[in-house]
Amino acid sequence: MPDLPEYNGSWSMIYSLFRRWGKSGIFDRMLTVLAADPDDESVMLDA
Numbered sequence: 001m002p003d004l005p006e007y008n009g010s011w012s013m014i015y016s017l018f019r020r021w022g023k024s025g026i027f028d029r030m031l032t033v034l035a036a037d038p039d040d041e042s043v044m045l046d047a
Helices: 012-024 026-036
Strands: none
Touching: 012 026
């Protein structure tokens, strides 16, 4: 079972939202907006 705090809801609901947002292009739009005005003060990498 994934490690999610209970206040976030069930893991299956979070997974469904993540998949739906991914398919609808929300993450692509978020990254486009964030890349338009980069803030080099804090940089994070996730692998």
